[in-house]
Amino acid sequence: MKAVCWHGVQDMRVDTVDDPKILNPRDAIIRVTSTAICGSDLHLYGGFMPGMQAGDIVGHEFMGEVVELGSGVTNLSVGQRVVVPFTIACGQCFFCDSGYHSLCDNSNPNAAVAEKMWGQSPAGLFGYTHILGGYAGGQAEYVRVPYADVGPMVVPDSVSDEQALFLTDIFPTGYQAIAQCDMQPGDVVAVWGCGPVGQFAIASAKMLGAGRVIAIDTVAERLLMAEQQHGVETLDARQTGNTLQIVEALRDMTAGRGPDICVDAVGLEAHGVGLEYWYDNIKQSLMMETARPIVLRQAIMACRKAGTVSIPGVYGGLADKIPVGALMNKALTIKTGQTHVQHYLKPLMDHVERGDIDPSFVITHRTRLDDAPEAYRMFQAKRDNCVKVVMQP
Amino acid sequence: MPAYRPINRRHDSPATLDSQQEQDRQQALTLAASVGSLMVAMRRGGLSGLAFGALSGVLAYRASTGRGLKGAGTDAVRYAEKTLTGHRVGPLELSASVTIKRSPEDLYAHWRDFSHLPDFMSLITDVRVAPDGRSHWTARAPDGQTLEWDAEITADVPSESIAWASLAGADVPHHGEIRFIPGPPGRGTEVALDLNYTVPHGLLSAAPLGFVNALSGEALREDLRHFKQWMESGEIPTGTIQSTPRDGDSI
Numbered sequence: 001m002k003a004v005c006w007h008g009v010q011d012m013r014v015d016t017v018d019d020p021k022i023l024n025p026r027d028a029i030i031r032v033t034s035t036a037i038c039g040s041d042l043h044l045y046g047g048f049m050p051g052m053q054a055g056d057i058v059g060h061e062f063m064g065e066v067v068e069l070g071s072g073v074t075n076l077s078v079g080q081r082v083v084v085p086f087t088i089a090c091g092q093c094f095f096c097d098s099g100y101h102s103l104c105d106n107s108n109p110n111a112a113v114a115e116k117m118w119g120q121s122p123a124g125l126f127g128y129t130h131i132l133g134g135y136a137g138g139q140a141e142y143v144r145v146p147y148a149d150v151g152p153m154v155v156p157d158s159v160s161d162e163q164a165l166f167l168t169d170i171f172p173t174g175y176q177a178i179a180q181c182d183m184q185p186g187d188v189v190a191v192w193g194c195g196p197v198g199q200f201a202i203a204s205a206k207m208l209g210a211g212r213v214i215a216i217d218t219v220a221e222r223l224l225m226a227e228q229q230h231g232v233e234t235l236d237a238r239q240t241g242n243t244l245q246i247v248e249a250l251r252d253m254t255a256g257r258g259p260d261i262c263v264d265a266v267g268l269e270a271h272g273v274g275l276e277y278w279y280d281n282i283k284q285s286l287m288m289e290t291a292r293p294i295v296l297r298q299a300i301m302a303c304r305k306a307g308t309v310s311i312p313g314v315y316g317g318l319a320d321k322i323p324v325g326a327l328m329n330k331a332l333t334i335k336t337g338q339t340h341v342q343h344y345l346k347p348l349m350d351h352v353e354r355g356d357i358d359p360s361f362v363i364t365h366r367t368r369l370d371d372a373p374e375a376y377r378m379f380q381a382k383r384d385n386c387v388k389v390v391m392q393p
Numbered sequence: 394m395p396a397y398r399p400i401n402r403r404h405d406s407p408a409t410l411d412s413q414q415e416q417d418r419q420q421a422l423t424l425a426a427s428v429g430s431l432m433v434a435m436r437r438g439g440l441s442g443l444a445f446g447a448l449s450g451v452l453a454y455r456a457s458t459g460r461g462l463k464g465a466g467t468d469a470v471r472y473a474e475k476t477l478t479g480h481r482v483g484p485l486e487l488s489a490s491v492t493i494k495r496s497p498e499d500l501y502a503h504w505r506d507f508s509h510l511p512d513f514m515s516l517i518t519d520v521r522v523a524p525d526g527r528s529h530w531t532a533r534a535p536d537g538q539t540l541e542w543d544a545e546i547t548a549d550v551p552s553e554s555i556a557w558a559s560l561a562g563a564d565v566p567h568h569g570e571i572r573f574i575p576g577p578p579g580r581g582t583e584v585a586l587d588l589n590y591t592v593p594h595g596l597l598s599a600a601p602l603g604f605v606n607a608l609s610g611e612a613l614r615e616d617l618r619h620f621k622q623w624m625e626s627g628e629i630p631t632g633t634i635q636s637t638p639r640d641g642d643s644i
Contacts, residue, residue: 025628072627097494109630112611124632135632
């Protein structure tokens with residue numbers, strides 16, 4: 001079959017590889033009908049996440065048709081159209097039982113490696129480093145889906161591929177970023193990053209009844225999308241200036257309080273202006289830190305006293321100059337984690353089915369799987385106002 | 394002796410005040426011996442000075458790690474043996490623990506039938522239990538050779554613990570114990586596994602040595618993790634495309 005394989009920094013290729021096979025009783029094989037490139041795939045593309053090996057099949061946003069089932073999967077049948085969570089979860093451990101599917105105890109075959117990096121291992125993920133399991137990803141014609149009796153969800157006929165596809169990751173990810181914050185009536189939510197996750201965080205904040213939402217980005221087209229799609233206020237970070245100036249601007253917009261909920265939907269490759277950006281850029285390229293935590297710093301500094309900083313943005317290793325004094329003295333709460341997709345899948349599918357939201361609004365580009373290398377180049381450079389690429393095998 | 398309290402048995406007796414004082418005394422003596430050796434080394438110079446310098450370093454290390462003069466000779470012999478042969482010698486204690494979301498009763502019952510163990514113990518390939526309760530074990534050394542031994546149960550408390558020991562003539566003499574301790578409410582069971590291997594000094598055939606070298610606390614922890622995965626989710630996960638579920642991906 002054809003698959004998008006990582007071969008090194010900024011080197012994605014469409015290779016011909018062996019078809020996947022059922023390996024465990026609870027596996028399924030899915031024929032992929034739609035797959036997307038995630039912003040977090042760009043962290044792999046840029047070489048910012050350790051634990052990739054040449055030839056790894058990438059992709060964790062995918063859906064398709066069930067073509068084969070292991071003996072242990074009795075709730076699905078061949079031919080059904082399903083959407084597949086990017087987090088691989090057994091559904092039976094303490095964490096899955098508690099709704100923390102991205103923290104599944106059992107799904108990472110390389111848990112011992114993750115434990116060396118992070119103390120404990122989270123769930124395995126599709127196509128996202130050998131630290132998180134070395135699972136083959138879904139930017140391919142076929143993919144093996146473990147624990148298929150728990151993860152995949154049948155898509156109703158009334159919902160199209162493009163409407164269902166983002167239930168794999170970015171819609172629940174944006175939703176969890178708000179839902180985990182114990183939002184109160186009238187709360188002001190500031191969202192850094194108006195890429196796909198930020199767009200869904202903004203949409204979710206509106207859906208869950210935020211008083212005001214402020215969208216922050218450095219890319220004019222993405223701010224425009226936030227404004228046009230969700231009717232929210234925007235703040236152009238590049239024009240506003242450095243961290244201090246952004247914190248001031250947010251204070252001015254909230255009569256001195258600061259936003260009640262600050263969402264870092266950017267993660268480890270943040271952009272900024274001035275000395276701070278260059279400091280992180282140089283440290284990151286010298287491998288003295290793995291992240292440029294500019295947005296995280298801004299979110300902590302801007303956040304209202306006793307407010308919540310929510311981090312759906314991806315981080316892998318170490319970051320420095322985190323304003324821990326602000327964090328402690330302002331009594332902030334941090335909420336973060338990979339997304340417990342299985343936990344949110346059903347209620348969000350209901351929202352889509354009812355027409356409360358049409359997640360396809362983020363799609364800016366549609367292409368063939370064969371064109372993946374060019375799609376990665378375009379997405380990384382944010383060329384042609386690229387926000388979201390959907391590919392068909 | 395760690396200052397914390399792991400759930401594994403071999404750490405069970407915490408240091409008493411007396412033994413702590415004895416340890417402190419040993420540490421002070423060892424440190425003094427180290428300083429003495431260093432002074433001799435500095436005076437002598439040359440080859441013998443070098444030797445005393447090395448001795449001083451070894452003693453300083455032992456002092457810093459809380460070990461005394463006692464046993465320094467045995468350790469030196471073992472170290473030399475290991476350096477010369479590339480193999481671990483002497484007694485080997487391994488322990489690991491894991492929390493499994495199943496009842497102590499379920500976990501005990503599954504483990505008590507030793508024929509289940511090859512499903513999740515990486516080096517064990519076969520266990521046959523005889524009617525008299527004795528069992529015959531087959532293991533795989535990393536070089537592919539087969540190791541065998543007979544074992545008997547030495548203690549058995551239903552739902553709580555099982556202890557066993559290899560019988561005379563075992564390729565790798567050892568004894569072990571597994572305990573099933575009820576965890577906090579809703580968390581299942583804390584499982585603690587302790588293994589003690591006796592590896593005789595001197596010449597051994599390559600297979601047992603390879604086997605023992607493949608043993609480590611980490612490997613044992615991985616086996617217990619597989620036990621957990623098996624008992625909670627019914628399978629052992631694999632990320633590999635080509636190989637079988639039992640062969641993990643190499644990093």
